[in-house]
Structures are given as structure tokens and as C-alpha cells.
Amino acid sequence: MKETEQLHGAASRFSEMKILIIDDELSNVALLEDLLSGSGYTNVKSILDPRLTLETCKEFAPDVVLLDLRMPHMDGFAVLEALRANDRGAFLPVIVLTADIDAQSKYRALRAGATDFLLKPLDHLEVLLRMGLFMERRRIEYELHNEKEKAEAASAAKDRFLAMASHELRTPLTPVLIWASGTAQEPDLSPNLQDGLKMICRNVELEARMIDDMLDLTRITRGKLGLYRRPADAHELIGHAIDIVRSDIEARHLNLRLALDASEHKLRVDSARLQQVFWNLLRNACKFTPEQGTIAIRSFNDGPEKICIEISDNGVGLEPQSLEKIFNAFEQVDSRKEGLGLGLAISKAITEMHGGTIRARSEGLGKGTTFAVTLAVENESIERDHLTEGTDAEKSEPNRNES
Ligand SMILES: Nc1ncnc2c1ncn2[C@@H]1O[C@H](COP(=O)(O)OP(=O)(O)O)[C@@H](O)[C@H]1O
Ligand SMILES: [Mg+2]
Incomplete structure (x- = not known):
């Protein structure tokens, strides 16, 4: 097949x-139009006045632009800059047509966003070959762009579904829990029935907690998790979190060591949310540490303005490649244990929303894990500033129903 025939084939695909x-010169335009339409390109438009570029692009939405450099009113460099300032979505190739171009102008055009050059007088075959290349690139970009849009739509649909499903799944659990826990308190129940009701409560609570995690995750991905910052005490929050897991610690005969040495431990945070972070870390420490293992909690000031809280265990440990991944939603190293793999993703988001950091370290499998949460402390002078700047929304009692 002759080269020109191949090009016709390429053009027909595109x-x-x-x-x-x-291009301001009618003869150049006519020549190019003939060449392109003669090669099968059916959608060619020309403008002689470069000032019409943006307007034309808006209406015509070209896939490729052939641009002359030397034009009255607005030269090619200015056109390039205007086009690039206006670039949205898929990349638009702009090919500069020029008679003789010195190195400086070439660099200037490239910096302004030129994709390539074609020298005048135009070599017809070269024009067509290059058009074919740019068209191919443009087509690939289109496809990528479409795929990306599809993936984003699917992901948004998944988020919406997760939010709705969690909400619907959570609602029926409340009356079950209220009735079962109330009835379990009744004095003349047979021990059998009482144990049964307690078992129901435990499992419904577990399920409710997992669904609450899913709800939190959907709030985080949709940017709808609100924080209600108030003065709080880091050590008190840790104490509350310990209270929740105390029965777990006792049941598994774990040793708990506390060294809350930070002298600055005042915070300005959403207490319930931050307590959730400590509770998640403690729950994990209990879950991933064998019976009779040790959990250590310590706090210290990392400079006068920062507090670091470390929760360590001597349990199963983590390999280096897992240390970052575990903060991703649904990521679990070993999914046989109870849980959805959301606790750390939620904890990371909450900590970062507070301007803090959360990190994991481990010497390796079997060598225990340490999670370190660093937050800004709120000393007196900072607190006073905040009080004067506090907004009305901050002062009023929060509505926790953010979904
Ligand atoms: N203290 C820990 N020791 C070892 N691995 C841990 C520890 N905490 C978390 N991990 C790992 O990180 C994963 C994610 O934790 P998390 O987000 O809390 O989800 P889940 O507890 O539901 O599995 C866990 O499944 C586990 O593999
Ligand atoms: Mg967990």
C-alpha cells in the first residue's frame, strides 16, 4: 500500500x-484546507483573525490546532498563552506553523505550550503523518478521560450506596438493643435466658459499631464529618478510651502500662471524635496482642506546642510494607479477625482534620506495633486567642447527626 493511501486510511479513522x-494568510489557509480535506479530514475550520480563537474553540471544540506565529493583532505566542490559560479537561495539541524559526522563538513557543512545529513551506506528507500521530494521541486521551469519568461516577455511586445502606441497616438495630438490654435486667429471668439476651446485646452492639464505622467513612469521603472543637484534656480522653476497653483487657489478661508524662496536655479538639481515635488504637492493640501480652500507653511533649501519644503492644507486629497501607479503608493484613478494616482510616482522617499526624511503626512480624498520634497542645495564650475569635457555630451545642 502506498504511503498516501495509508494516510487516507488513518484520516478516515479520525x-x-x-x-x-x-492563520492570517488566506493562501496558507486554503492550502492546508485542501490538503486536509483531500486526505479525508471532514471537520476542518479556519480563522484568519486570531482574536477569535477562544470564542471559536468554545463553539467548535477542536481536537488539534494548527497555529501561525506571525499574525497582526495577536501573535501566535499570545494565542498559545490564551489557549493554555483556558485548557480544561483533555490536553489540546497545538502545532505551530512557521517559516524560519530561531532557537529563542522556538523555546518561547514551547514554554507557552506549543506541542510541535511544522516548517513552511509545508511538506504535505509530513503534515499528514504528524496529524495522524496527534489524532492517535488525542484519541487515547479521550479514552482515558472517559474511563476516568466512568470510574469516578462508579465510585460516587458506591459512596452513595454505602451511605444509604449503612443508614438503613443501622436503624432497625436500635429498638432490638433497647428491648434486649432492658429485658436482660429483669430479676426473675432464668440464667439461660439472661445469658441469651446478653449475647444478643453484645452482637447487636458489635454490628452497630461496624455500621457506625461505615457511616463515618461515608461522611469522611463526602467531606461531611463535622468537628466541634472544645477545650479538652488528652489524658482524660485516653482514660475514657481505656474505660471502654477495660473489660477486654481483663478478659484477655493483658498488662496495661501507663506513663502519661506530658506536662502540657490541654487540647482544643472534638472530644468524642478524638476519643474514638484512641479507642480504635486500643481496640486494635487488644485484638492483635496474644493473651497476657502488654499494652503500653505513654504521652510526652514534643516541644512546648506538641503532645505525642503512643500506644504500643507486643503483639503480632507489622511488616514494613504494611505500615502505610493499613491506614487505607478496608485494608487488613489478616482479614480473619473481626472488623471491616475501617478503624485506622477513620482515625487518620480525624487526626488530620485536627491538624495532627498518626503513624505506625513496628520492628516486624511478631515484634509488636506502636501507633503515635501527635497533636498541637493548646496552652493558655493560644486558648485566649481562640476564645476571642470563636464563631457562633462553635459556641452553640453541636448537632451530631451529620449524615
Ligand atoms: N496493633 C496492631 N498490631 C498489628 N496489626 C495492626 C494493629 N492495628 C492495626 N493493625 C493492622 O491494621 C489493619 C487495619 O486496622 P483497622 O483499620 O483498625 O481495621 P480492623 O481492626 O477492622 O481490621 C488490621 O486489620 C491489622 O492488620
Ligand atoms: Mg480496628
Whole structure:
């Protein structure tokens, strides 16, 4: 097959692609139009006045632009800059047509966003070959762009579904829990029935907690998790979190060591949310540490303005490649244990929303894990500033129903 025939083939594949020619000289435009339409490109538009570029691009939405450099009113460099300032979505190739171009102008055009150059007088075959290349690139970009849009739509649909499903799944649990825990308190129940009711409560609570995690995750991904910052005490929050897991610690005969040495431990945080972070870390420490293991909690000031809280265990440990991944939603190293793999993702988001950091370290499998949460402390002077700047929303009692 002759080269020109091949090019015709290429052009026919791309024949609907739109080409915009910007050149003030009618003879150049006519030549290019003939060449392109003669090669099968059916969607060619030309403008002689470069000031019409943006307007034309908006209407015509070209796939490739052929641009002259030397034009009255607005030169090619200015057109390039205007086009690039206006670039949205898929990349638009702009090919500069020029008679003789010195190195400086070439660099200037490239910096302004030129994709390539074609020298005048135009070599017809070269023009067509290059058009084919740009069209191919443009087509690939289109496909990527479409795939990305599809993936984003699917992900948004998944988020919406998760939010709705969690909400619907959570609602029926409340009356079950209220009735079962109330009835379990009744004095003349047979021990059998009482144990049964307690078992129901434990499992419904577990399920409710997992669904609450899913709800939190959907709030985080949709940017709808609100924080209600108030003065709080880091050591008190740790104490509350310990209270929740105390029965777990006792049941598994774990040793708990506390060294809360930070002298500055005042915070300005959403207490319930931050307590959730400490509770998640403690729950994990209990879950991933064998019976009779040790959990250590310590706090210290990392400079006068920071407090670091470390929760360590001597349990199963983590390999280096897992240390970052475990903060991703649904990521679990060993999914046989109870849980959805959301606790750390939620904890990371909450900590970062407070301007803090959360990190994990481990010497390796079997060598225990340490989670370190660092937060800004709120000393007196900072607190006073906040009080004067506090907004009305901050002062009023929060509505926790953020979904
Ligand atoms: N203290 C820990 N020791 C070892 N691995 C841990 C520890 N905490 C978390 N991990 C790992 O990180 C994963 C994610 O934790 P998390 O987000 O809390 O989800 P879940 O507890 O539901 O599995 C866990 O499944 C586990 O593999
Ligand atoms: Mg967990």
C-alpha cells in the first residue's frame, strides 16, 4: 500500500476529529484546507483573525490546532498563552506553523505550550503523518478521560450506596438493643435466658459499631464529618478510651502500662471524635496482642506546642510494607479477625482534620506495633486567642447527626 493511501486510511479513522487552523494568510489557509480535506479530514475550520480563537474553540471544540506565529493583532505566542490559560479537561495539541524559526522563538513557543512545529513551506506528507500521530494521541486521551469519568461516577455511586445502606441497616438495630438490654435486667429471668439476651446485646452492639464505622467513612469521603472543637484534656480522653476497653483487657489478661508524662496536655479538639481515635488504637492493640501480652500507653511533649501519644503492644507486629497501607479503608493484613478494616482510616482522617499526624511503626512480624498520634497542645495564650475569635457555630451545642 502506498504511503498516501495509508494516510487516507488513518484520516478516515479520525475523520470526525476537529481541526482548527489559525492563520492570517488566506493562501496558507486554503492550502492546508485542501490538503486536509483531500486526505479525508471532514471537520476542518479556519480563522484568519486570531482574536477569535477562544470564542471559536468554545463553539467548535477542536481536537488539534494548527497555529501561525506571525499574525497582526495577536501573535501566535499570545494565542498559545490564551489557549493554555483556558485548557480544561483533555490536553489540546497545538502545532505551530512557521517559516524560519530561531532557537529563542522556538523555546518561547514551547514554554507557552506549543506541542510541535511544522516548517513552511509545508511538506504535505509530513503534515499528514504528524496529524495522524496527534489524532492517535488525542484519541487515547479521550479514552482515558472517559474511563476516568466512568470510574469516578462508579465510585460516587458506591459512596452513595454505602451511605444509604449503612443508614438503613443501622436503624432497625436500635429498638432490638433497647428491648434486649432492658429485658436482660429483669430479676426473675432464668440464667439461660439472661445469658441469651446478653449475647444478643453484645452482637447487636458489635454490628452497630461496624455500621457506625461505615457511616463515618461515608461522611469522611463526602467531606461531611463535622468537628466541634472544645477545650479538652488528652489524658482524660485516653482514660475514657481505656474505660471502654477495660473489660477486654481483663478478659484477655493483658498488662496495661501507663506513663502519661506530658506536662502540657490541654487540647482544643472534638472530644468524642478524638476519643474514638484512641479507642480504635486500643481496640486494635487488644485484638492483635496474644493473651497476657502488654499494652503500653505513654504521652510526652514534643516541644512546648506538641503532645505525642503512643500506644504500643507486643503483639503480632507489622511488616514494613504494611505500615502505610493499613491506614487505607478496608485494608487488613489478616482479614480473619473481626472488623471491616475501617478503624485506622477513620482515625487518620480525624487526626488530620485536627491538624495532627498518626503513624505506625513496628520492628516486624511478631515484634509488636506502636501507633503515635501527635497533636498541637493548646496552652493558655493560644486558648485566649481562640476564645476571642470563636464563631457562633462553635459556641452553640453541636448537632451530631451529620449524615
Ligand atoms: N496493633 C496492631 N498490631 C498489628 N496489626 C495492626 C494493629 N492495628 C492495626 N493493625 C493492622 O491494621 C489493619 C487495619 O486496622 P483497622 O483499620 O483498625 O481495621 P480492623 O481492626 O477492622 O481490621 C488490621 O486489620 C491489622 O492488620
Ligand atoms: Mg480496628
